[in-house]
Amino acid sequence: MNKKRNYVIGYLYLIPALVIFILFTYWPAIYSFYLSFFNTTTSVGHAIFVGLSNYAYLFRTGEIPYSPYMAFEYSLIRFSFAFIISVAIFGWIEKGRKISKNLIPLLIVPIFALIFVYPSLSVLGGNVYIFILWIIIGFLSYFFTRKMEFYKSHTILFLLSLLGLYIVAFYIGKRIDLYLLFFDIAQNNSFVMSIWNTFYFVIIDVPLTIAISLAAGLLMKNLPFFKAFFRTAFFAPYVASIVAVSLLWLWMFNYHYGILNYILSWFGIPPINWLNSASLTMPTVAILSIWEYFGYYGLIFLSGLQNIDQEYYEAAEIEGANSFQRFVYITWPLLSPITFFVIVVSLINAFQVFTQVYVLYNQMPGPYANSGLTMVFYIYNTFYNEQQMGLASAAAYVLLGIIMVLTLIQFRTTEKRVEYNI
Amino acid sequence: MRNKLIFLVSFALIFAFAIPVFAQPVVVTFWEGMGAKLGTTLQTITNLFNKENPDIQVNLVYLGSGNEVDSKLLTALAANTLPTMAQVKGPWAAMLVSKGVVAPLYEFPGFTQLASSIYSPLLVAGTFNGKIYTLPFNRDVFDLFVRPQMFEQAGLTYPKTMQEMAQDAKLLTVVQNGKTVRYGLGFRTTYRQFTAVAYQFGGSYISPDGKITINSPQNVAALTFLVNLVKEGYAYAKFDYFDNELTTSSVAMLLGGSAELTYDLSDIAGQSDGLVMVPIPSDVTFKPMLHGQNIAIFNTATPEQQQAAWKYLQFLLSPDIQLYWAMQTGYIPVNKQVADLPQWKDFVAQNQNGIGTIMVGLDQSADYAPNLPWWTDAREAIRTAFENAVHFTMTPQQALDWAQQQAEQAYASYNAK
């Protein structure tokens, strides 16, 4: 009886916040999903069920030089080529360190692959057999090497090697690729363009933010004096509203009178037309975003650093480790849960970029050619200016999907290395 | 005695209740997007109206500049919360008329008289199926702004034709150490700026028989003309305003709307090497491009409100108020009688910025967009085409072909609905 009463009390505590979450988060999430299957141009009351056609409209291809299937095929072959060769290279490195049982396939697979490399990359187009062959080789090499440790513990190096080999393969072969096709589609499809722009922004913004905020966190921890001053200074940008700081940077980026171009002129760099160049749109927005958020993430890093036990450092000092070694072998591994947290949060945050563009570009999606059209901008435009609730909901769900997938990948790749205790 | 008392008391009571009932003014809500000085001018005019008409209370609701009013009207249309009256652009008005929410102005008393006092080309934007639904209010015209001192120093007169303008742009461009420090011409990569130039090449978007002619040879010629100026380095194009280029004197001529003179160009116009407005050069028949908004009254309001709004609209468009409005804002005085007022003549004579140019060629003028409910999409396509051409990602012909195709699609999908 008493227990039941306690249960009821527990739920009572939850009610206010839970009602708000249900009304304004869970229910809208369901309702948006529902709406994304309707055409609502006339009015919401008279919505017409259109099935998946909102999604189809978002990803309409328009006129393209070759089919998406073909582009996929080419990309996949390039990818498996890059993957096999990378695995082989890393396998050889690992072999150099210790004797591996998988030595034989490591020798065979790349040789086998190389025999096929050139002809298939340059000639192939729609040849199903070679296509299947490549997939099989890819799987095989993965299967043989999945127990290898080296490339798994050097993820970034491995990814770089993948990318490098992919580019090499791209220049050997025909100019057909998913990436190119995506770009072709983006010319006629503003939603695809917005995905492209958003990714571009995220790729510039997130790594730099993390690097700078980690540096800020380390500095805040290690400085003997004036800690509080630097902490306040680093955090100050975060306190200001995005509209106000976008306005401030609008002034700093000014082509004629902006202080940034003035500072560049000290180094003999000619003025940069920050705000009137399509290729600079996303970097410009990224500079502003990094400035705004690095202090906040730096503080989170700092709190993580404070929680690392000092004994490790003392032990390391006795061993004679220098500060770089201490960072690599103690700080970085022990900080990984915080790093993970910051990556996830900053990634989600970066995908929401909107206000900066809205203010910097005078309510327009970039100076021209939709170069500042981000996904949230697209949602805002379709919803607010065009009142297409269904289409906007579908776009929102694509955004949610992308964020979910990336977060899941994050979780999966770092699962084993991070102890994330909630 | 007692009867008398009862009579007096009841009389007093009736009076006490009746006064507030009778004195309750009709409230008119007017959604507008007039910022800064435009807003205060409109408020001054409205205050006077409210003072003169105690039975009517006009409330201005400022929704922010730009496209805010349009977006809000669309939302309000869906939610059935339209105001009594609002500022609307031509194609937007067409959309609202097609939804059947705009009160037909031609049915109001005294309409014919008011309409006949307005310049007829200005009425086009409010006409649908041969009937007038909305009346012009804040309308401006696209002109050429020139810097008089630069012309004097170069010994040039203001251009009359596009070829002269190209020639002047070339002569006024200044290059120092391989870097252009002054461009002959500046223009924004907006739909309006392109349209204003295209009209002077004889271009149009819809042929008389109703076909879409965005990629007509005249339009292509206009676009090629502008793109070539940019390519040769005599013109500077960007999406944003030109405030800084004017203060640094890094452009000599600028395409723009007349209302900008008192608004975003006013700080330059007040300088000694200021700014003079001259008619936009033209190669064929001079056809100034009109831009700006009309006023619509919505039939979702009560009949009393509609009548009150109509009275207010008549007041706004009366010659005296139009005189004040035009002098303060640089918009065209839509009422023909204003041009004959001595105060207007005095104003034009004293103004060194060539404000009189706004009245030049009004009879041949044309609107910036056809009155079509789907034109918003076509407009976006033309802007994108303009941007792409000016930034050399497409040739002028390709760009306008693409815009033509987009417009045809927009038309088809509108018809399908």
Place this chain on the structure above:
Amino acid sequence: MKKPRKKLLYFFYYVAAVILAIFAIGPLVWMVDTSFKTNAEVLSYPPKWGTINAMPSRTLSAEIVKTRAGQNANPSSLSLEALLGSLSTNQQTSLSSPDTLAIHVLGASGYRGTGTMPRRGILSIELMGEDGGFASYSTNFSTPDFNSVVAKISSVSTLTDDVRGIMNSLSQYTSDPQEYILNFYDDFLYGNNPVFARINFISNLLNVNGMMKFQDEISPFKKGVGPLSAAELKELAGILQSALSTASPSDKMEIEKYLNDIDVYLEFNEFYQSQKNKKLSGPIKLAFIPNSNQLKIIDGQSIVESAYTSGDQIYINFKNVSFVWFLNSDVSLTAHYNFWEVLANFFDNYVSAWNSAPFGIYYFNSIFVAVATTVLNIIFDVMMAFAFSKLTFPGRDKIFIGVIATMMIPYQVLLVADYLIIHSFGWINTYYALIIPWSATAFVIFLMRQSFNSIPNDLYDAAKIDGASSWRFLWTIAVPLSMPVVITGALLTFLGSWNSFLWVLIMTDTTNMRTLPVGLQNFIIDSGAIFNQLMAAATFTMIPVVVAFLFFQKYFVSGFFRSGIK
């Protein structure tokens, strides 16, 4: 060996920290600096620190209005009532007497038509003559001399058609020397289509037969600013003389006409200059009177009767002296300020930015919404976090995961549905729409739960045994113990609400419901791209949060550490 290395390391740390700190607060400092500048300083390159707004005096550029038209009051400077009055009486407004000198202060009208002249301090107006000293004027005008010179120039008959027309129309003023002088200069130099307008006059000259061979000598006169000066005209006359000697008889006539045009002007101009016999002894000093367009005369040089301003012009009425003597003068204008006026100048941008948009309403809305959101958040979040941490009931952890998962959904994804839901509640354009949906935050709940977890369960059990209810324990023991985290949560929600933009933009329609970020964005569109007022507005929108942060930052930082995000 080891110590110096460590010192070197710290040196690098500090260099890095200082660079990062400059990166972080440099822009903010620049923002505040810009907010105190004048328009002209904002638009100058290279940028400078500091501003003349802090200076006790400054020079304004100005020019004398030289045309006849400028002597009539500009109808656009009238108020609506005054304009309607002048329309109904059918009378043209003439604000100024014929003895009024009008001075146009350049750049005094602010941007986007909202600014006015700096209406404070003392104006010191120096009227300068052509010789570089103070301007001269005439006290004993010789009418006989005037008559003789007019007779002389009127008798010249070989003139171009333009000038002959002018001389004919001028003849009506022979009895009124002042009008004559004014109209003379209007027609020849300063008016609407003056005779000596550079390009026209030279082009006309080149069209004359026989002048083409002098093209090289004449064409350079085309380039220059303003009408042809007396010196230039003398030079031109010399060229024409030599042309006359070589020209064929038929061309001679035409060239002579132009030569005479110049002579007529030079003759009269000489007379005009010769009549000036008295020099001003110093600048004219005028002071602004608050809330009035009249100017107080401090030093009138015994010729100023009254003065007033209208729009960006200063009008000076003279007594016993005609203003025409100053037509050819240059003017330089200096304004002087006392301490309080300097202070007023210094904060001018803040005052005008505040007044040019309803920032008062925005401020109230922002504060009200942010405080309400924060208070609700603290109550609701603390309750939920406490339940997750210390109470037991079925499904607790599942619900917790469910709440935490919402952190991964960007609110923009839910914007459409939220809008429709709030619309169906009838909450659009109300405070409810801005407050209620934000009154619980998953991240804050997460932080608080971490903090409550660190409170030993024994403490809770002991309190229960003492008969305290869970509610009482929560507010009297648990919350005070986790104060830093509560303050961190409060600050985060306050910041979030204060800085929220897209939500407010969409959920509200009208000015009286909007908060500072949206108001600021509207102000950006309205005021254009000159940045001093914009920076002032940006600064005062930040002040409350900056103060709140500085005040609470100790708790804030420790709150972060205590939360133990691991």
